Amino acid sequence: MLPFFVRMTGKKVVIAGGGRIAYRRLLPLLHEGAYITVISPEAIDAIVHLAEQKRITWHPRPIEPTDYSDAFLIIAATNDPHVNEQIATYAAPNQLVNVASNHLLGNVHVPASFSRGKLQIAITTGGASPALAKEIKKQLEQIFDESIAEHVEQLYKQRQKQKEEH
Numbered sequence: 077m078l079p080f081f082v083r084m085t086g087k088k089v090v091i092a093g094g095g096r097i098a099y100r101r102l103l104p105l106l107h108e109g110a111y112i113t114v115i116s117p118e119a120i121d122a123i124v125h126l127a128e129q130k131r132i133t134w135h136p137r138p139i140e141p142t143d144y145s146d147a148f149l150i151i152a153a154t155n156d157p158h159v160n161e162q163i164a165t166y167a168a169p170n171q172l173v174n175v176a177s178n179h180l181l182g183n184v185h186v187p188a189s190f191s192r193g194k195l196q197i198a199i200t201t202g203g204a205s206p207a208l209a210k211e212i213k214k215q216l217e218q219i220f221d222e223s224i225a226e227h228v229e230q231l232y233k234q235r236q237k238q239k240e241e242h
């Protein structure tokens with residue numbers, strides 16, 4: 077697998093499942109400006125609330141292949157491993173698919189990550205130990221504290237200026 081940072085603004089995302097994990101995937105996507113549809117018979121209050129505010133769409137029913145045929149990114153986060161597996165099978169080869177229940181399926185892994193302004197750091201263990209990825213993230217958060225954000229911003233401004241001069 078290769079690490080990429082993907083601009084999700086305006087992209088269609090379909091999330092199967094409305095539990096804690098679905099919500100964890102949903103939040104950063106929403107902040108990035110993706111168009112999110114959650115499909116799940118039940119959903120946690122936080123997801124229902126976002127749907128009521130019309131910040132996302134929620135269809136309270138089981139997922140079907142037609143729901144994600146035009147999605148840029150599909151997230152399979154139901155608590156039924158067979159349903160998640162089917163999603164990975166039915167997705168088109170040119171779609172991005174993340175399967176929360178099985179690291180061997182799909183073509184996208186979600187890393188542990190954090191931001192300090194424009195600096196973003198992401199860690200994956202390739203499914204070996206998500207807990208270790210989380211632990212390494214905590215250690216890196218100590219090393220790169222909030223003060224680095226301002227430093228990165230200064231470097232950015234300097235670089236923009238240099239680019240304008242050439």
Ligand SMILES: C[C@@]1(CC(=O)O)c2cc3[nH]c(cc4nc(cc5[nH]c(cc(n2)[C@H]1CCC(=O)O)[C@@](C)(CC(=O)O)[C@@H]5CCC(=O)O)C(CC(=O)O)=C4CCC(=O)O)c(CCC(=O)O)c3CC(=O)O
Pocket residue numbers: 100174175176177178179180184185186187188189199200201202203204205206207209210213
């Ligand atoms: C493949 C992947 C899914 C994907 O890519 O979507 C995946 C899969 C699975 N996770 C499982 C369990 C746990 N996952 C966590 C935590 C995190 N898991 C995350 C990512 C990923 N988890 C991807 C691989 C990334 C990598 O390898 O590094 C993090 C980093 C990012 C995030 O989820 O936001 C986030 C830390 C967030 C942070 O930084 O705080 C914890 C601990 C906790 O929750 O505190 C536990 C319980 C302890 C344990 O089991 O280790 C299970 C078993 C499920 C079951 O038993 O039913 C599977 C299924 C499988 O392994 O196949």
Ligand SMILES: NC(=O)C1=CN([C@@H]2O[C@H](COP(=O)(O)OP(=O)(O)OC[C@H]3O[C@@H](n4cnc5c(N)ncnc54)[C@H](O)[C@@H]3O)[C@@H](O)[C@H]2O)C=CC1
Pocket residue numbers: 092093094095096097098115116117118119120137138139153154155156159176177178206
């Ligand atoms: N970090 C990670 O990647 C982790 C991943 N997991 C995996 O993620 C899965 C989901 O975890 P939680 O959100 O805690 O589960 P949960 O039980 O809170 O939520 C499951 C959701 O799936 C929905 N659902 C069930 N059948 C469906 C169907 N046919 N179509 C659409 N939606 C359906 C339910 O209505 C519910 O909203 C777990 O089963 C586990 O495999 C678990 C822990 C950590």
